[in-house]
Amino acid sequence: MTEFPGGSIVHGPRRAEVNGAGGSDGRRRLGEAGLNAKPSGRMHVADSLEGGVPARTVGEVSVEDPVFSCRDVSVFYGAKQALHSVTLDIARRQVLAAIGPSGCGKSTFLRCLNRMNDTIPGARVTGTITLDGQDIYDKSKDIAQLRARIGMVFQKPNPFHKSIYDNVAYGPRIHKLTRTRADLDELVFTSLSRAGLWNEVKDRLSAPAVGLSGGQQQRLCIARTLAVQPEVILMDEPCSALDPIATARVEDLIEELRASYAIVMVTHSMQQAARVSQRTAFFYMGKLIEVSDTDHVFTNPQHRLTEDYITGRFG
Numbered sequence: 001m002t003e004f005p006g007g008s009i010v011h012g013p014r015r016a017e018v019n020g021a022g023g024s025d026g027r028r029r030l031g032e033a034g035l036n037a038k039p040s041g042r043m044h045v046a047d048s049l050e051g052g053v054p055a056r057t058v059g060e061v062s063v064e065d066p067v068f069s070c071r072d073v074s075v076f077y078g079a080k081q082a083l084h085s086v087t088l089d090i091a092r093r094q095v096l097a098a099i100g101p102s103g104c105g106k107s108t109f110l111r112c113l114n115r116m117n118d119t120i121p122g123a124r125v126t127g128t129i130t131l132d133g134q135d136i137y138d139k140s141k142d143i144a145q146l147r148a149r150i151g152m153v154f155q156k157p158n159p160f161h162k163s164i165y166d167n168v169a170y171g172p173r174i175h176k177l178t179r180t181r182a183d184l185d186e187l188v189f190t191s192l193s194r195a196g197l198w199n200e201v202k203d204r205l206s207a208p209a210v211g212l213s214g215g216q217q218q219r220l221c222i223a224r225t226l227a228v229q230p231e232v233i234l235m236d237e238p239c240s241a242l243d244p245i246a247t248a249r250v251e252d253l254i255e256e257l258r259a260s261y262a263i264v265m266v267t268h269s270m271q272q273a274a275r276v277s278q279r280t281a282f283f284y285m286g287k288l289i290e291v292s293d294t295d296h297v298f299t300n301p302q303h304r305l306t307e308d309y310i311t312g313r314f315g
């Protein structure tokens, strides 16, 4: 076993739960899981260390009645492994923030959840991911249907070169969600309203979407996602191209949306993670190092790497 400086658990006296990646019951208590108190009072991970990070995730990976349940999920791009045995449940009606330095696998993890890694040549996903208890990698699963249940919002707003109306109506038309024009109008109105954009665009629905400001375009993309009535919304740095005012609007929107949706949001902003999420997952070098309630992660991180990252010592 190799030891490395960042491999220690901080706050030794606290009880943390340590989860075996991929373990069926998934939970063991400190002490049973190979964490040994050092004379200093600090805890050291006694599990094998691979690639400089511990093999086990610190914190509670399981939730009751999860929408997504990921067990032992690894991703390879050709021969390179980008994600290592990630085990994590995603709760309903809650925002999970995924944080960690560039290249640690946040987007890769997000893309596993709607099978977007399938579109990358040479990418391979192992392990199990269930959505409402059903294996999303099951060969019989219809990927288009799956993606309709899992909305995705990207870093850079990507409206289609269509009108504002047609952007929002696109998904419902493809998935035949409405029967009449009036129903479609209603769905477009509801989606734009929920995205907090209706008042700004109601008089220009037939204007090109690319003529909107960046913040408006991002809210349009969120409206487009809502229009297909997904169960989960994945957001990969949704505010990184926005100014502080547009960011605040999108954050308010996320706060409203979590009443109805499970949201997984990648962010490079600790402040944003602290503001909008209820649970935070810290990734490092392709591993899920720690996951816990957001307050807990930011005020009392259990792992030294988490603490170093959130205090800005690296990243």
Ligand SMILES: Nc1ncnc2c1ncn2[C@@H]1O[C@H](COP(=O)(O)OP(=O)(O)OP(=O)(O)O)[C@@H](O)[C@H]1O
Residues within 6 Å of the ligand: 077, 082, 100, 101, 102, 103, 104, 105, 106, 107, 108, 109, 120
């Ligand atoms: N299409 C790809 N082909 C090969 N390697 C890839 C591909 N996409 C990502 N990777 C590699 O996988 C690792 C994780 O990348 P990923 O994009 O998931 O990181 P990230 O945490 O989202 O980073 P960032 O914060 O910069 O967006 C990196 O080493 C990256 O170079």
Ligand SMILES: [Mg+2]
Residues within 6 Å of the ligand: 106, 107, 108, 236, 266
């Ligand atoms: Mg990324």
